[in-house]
Amino acid sequence: TQLLEQSPQFLSIQEGENLTVYCNSSSVFSSLQWYRQEPGEGPVLLVTVVTGGEVKKLKRLTFQFGDARKDSSLHITAAQPGDTGLYLCAGARHTGFQKLVFGTGTRLLVSP
Amino acid sequence: GAVVSQHPSWVICKSGTSVKIECRSLDFQATTMFWYRQFPKQSLMLMATSNEGSKATYEQGVEKDKFLINHASLTLSTLTVTSAHPEDSSFYICSARSQGRRYTDTQYFGPGTRLTVL
Numbered sequence: 001t002q003l004l005e006q007s008p009q010f011l012s013i014q015e016g017e018n019l020t021v022y023c024n025s026s027s028v029f030s031s032l033q034w035y036r037q038e039p040g041e042g043p044v045l046l047v048t049v050v051t052g053g054e055v056k057k058l059k060r061l062t063f064q065f066g067d068a069r070k071d072s073s074l075h076i077t078a079a080q081p082g083d084t085g086l087y088l089c090a091g092a093r094h095t096g097f098q099k100l101v102f103g104t105g106t107r108l109l110v111s112p
Numbered sequence: 113g114a115v116v117s118q119h120p121s122w123v124i125c126k127s128g129t130s131v132k133i134e135c136r137s138l139d140f141q142a143t144t145m146f147w148y149r150q151f152p153k154q155s156l157m158l159m160a161t162s163n164e165g166s167k168a169t170y171e172q173g174v175e176k177d178k179f180l181i182n183h184a185s186l187t188l189s190t191l192t193v194t195s196a197h198p199e200d201s202s203f204y205i206c207s208a209r210s211q212g213r214r215y216t217d218t219q220y221f222g223p224g225t226r227l228t229v230l
Contacts, residue, residue, distance in 0.1 A: 035221070042116075042205050042221035043156070088155060090219075099146075100219060105155040 003027050004089055004103035012109045013079055021074045021087055021106045029091035032072050033100070034063055037086040046074075079110045115139050116208050118222035125196055126230055133191045133225045135206030141186040142208035146219060147179070150203040162189045196229045203227075 007022045023032070031050045035043035047056050049065035049072065056063045060083075062075040072089055089103040115138040125131050135145055143164050148156040160170045160181050168181035178200075180192040189208075193200055203226050207219035 033219075040203075040224065040226065042118075042207075042224045045220065099158060099161060102156045102158075107153070 003101045004091055006089060006103040006106045008106060009104065010107045012111070015080055015110055015112050016078050019076050019079060023072045023089035023103050025070050025091065027093065028069050029093060032065055032089060032091045034074055035088045035090065037088060043088055081110045081112050084108055084110050114210055114220040116206065116220050116222040118206055118225050120225060121223060122226040124228045124230065127197050128195055130192055130194045131196055131227060133204055135189045135208070135222050137187045137208040140210045142210060143186060144209045145183060145189040146207045147181060147191050148205045148207070150205060156205060193227065198229045201227055201229045
């Protein structure tokens with residue numbers, strides 16, 4: 001059972017456009033991570049959010065953890081071709097609990 | 113910091129043979145490592161949790177006799193796919209949880225191993 005649903009599943013945009021990826025669940029998570037994965041490689045951690053309502057910025061990427069810690073969003077401003085990849089959210093159900101539940105993934109393609 | 117390596121990066125084998133994949137944490141000690149499987153254009157599916165010095169915990173539906181996991185040290189875990197068949201072909205990714213980090217739920221991923229069984 002996939003507990004984290006991401007939307008959209010696939011997004012194709014032009015360079016310079018803005019976009020938002022959503023990660024939703026009916027379950028509460030103690031923390032949530034966002035990863036980016038390129039073909040043939042492992043996921044690379046972008047950010048970890050822990051507190052409900054928390055907002056973190058990483059250059060042109062803005063991450064938000066929902067107030068109830070059930071959802072999260074990733075907003076990219078002025079997307080660039082280098083942002084192309086598979087974006088994955090992953091949540092931990094309990095503090096210190098080891099397993100991560102991965103989202104369904106959002107494949108982003110940014111064309112020049 | 114927090115670098116995880118995997119070896120080999122890709123392997124092609126004949127049906128019926130066994131394949132061993134290594135996962136190493138290079139600059140930190142990892143009491144826990146995780147093994148994932150990823151099919152093309154899909155997300156990661158957790159196969160098992162590997163704890164140093166103890167038996168691995170497998171997710172529902174994962175055959176423990178098929179996918180043997182050994183976590184012999186704080187920096188090395190191995191996954192052996194026994195009697196591999198074409199349906200075992202996939203991208204296998206490991207991750208390691210670092211001790212003493214602020215966010216204990218954070219995992220650092222290896223680059224993956226692509227297994228192709230002919």
